[in-house]
Amino acid sequence: MKTKLTIVAALAAAVLAGPAVAKDYKSITIATEGAYKPWNFKDASGKLVGFEIDFAEELCKRMGIKCKIVEQAWDGIIPSLKAGKYDAIIAGMSITEKRKKVITFSRDYLAGGGSFAVMKSSPIAGLKVMVSKVNLKDISAAEQGEIDALNKALAGKTIGVQTATTHENFVRKYLSKDIKIRTYDTQENLDLDLEAGRVDAALASMNYWVPLLKTDKGKDFSLLGPHLSGGVFGDGTGSGIRKEDQKLADMMSKAITSTLKDGSCATMATKWFGYDACSQP
DSSP, X not given: OHHHHHHHHHHHHHHHHOSSSOTTOSEEEEEEOSEETTTEEEOTTSOEESHHHHHHHHHHHXXXXXXXXXXXXXXXXXXXXXXXXXXXXXXXXXXXXXXXXXXXXXXXXXXXXXXEEEETTSTTTTOOOSOSXXXXXXXXXXXXXXXXXXXXXXXXXXXXXXXXXXHXXXXXXXXXXXXXXXEXXXXXXXXXXXXHTSSSEEEEOHHHHHHHTTSTTTTTEEEEEEEEESXXXXXXXXXEEOGGGHHHHHHHHHHHHHHHHTTHHHHHHHHHHSSOOBOOO
């Protein structure tokens, strides 16, 4: 009897809780990680700031929607969306086929992909690159040569990536078995281990590395190998939304396109990344 009552109570609670917002979308809650500078992070006062905070607020203004932005740890960000804890994710999330099986996405607003970084003092820091960009969607012989060169340079070494990311997907699919992979809950913790020598290289978004390398924190880091995109990296960065909320996804996409066309996205990206990292309109 206790089990049956528990189940009934749980079902009743789920019905009463329902989605986080009515379908008129007059107000929504948006989740971000809050630990991926300069995309989204907390300043000294604990306030959420970054490109995606500014961007989310601009999208809400254009949609005529009242928005609340909340912090959510990365490894639970999709399950919590599906559970109705919030209505959308704006957290540097790549649009991938795997994720599209469980949620839907707005159109992309930033180009995707990733690059490796090492300490400038690393013996592999001077690795020569013959092809600066590798698109995994259709790899040429020259591009495959760059991946082979990466595997050779990283042989026997330890690579760090943030868990449950497209970067982890890449290293598990394309790197040799003799390369050790270490996963991290946040990019900040990965950076600390790279600096301390506990990992030999780290893979993250170019939009993360470029501004970091200009700071005191990143002055001793150096990019390694080509910029990687396509394939496991998905089709750019978008807002994740529940499948049943396609109307909200469409509203987001329309607002995103308007920021791309009038240059607002470029202005915000240049402010936070140091260059225009936005997608094409």
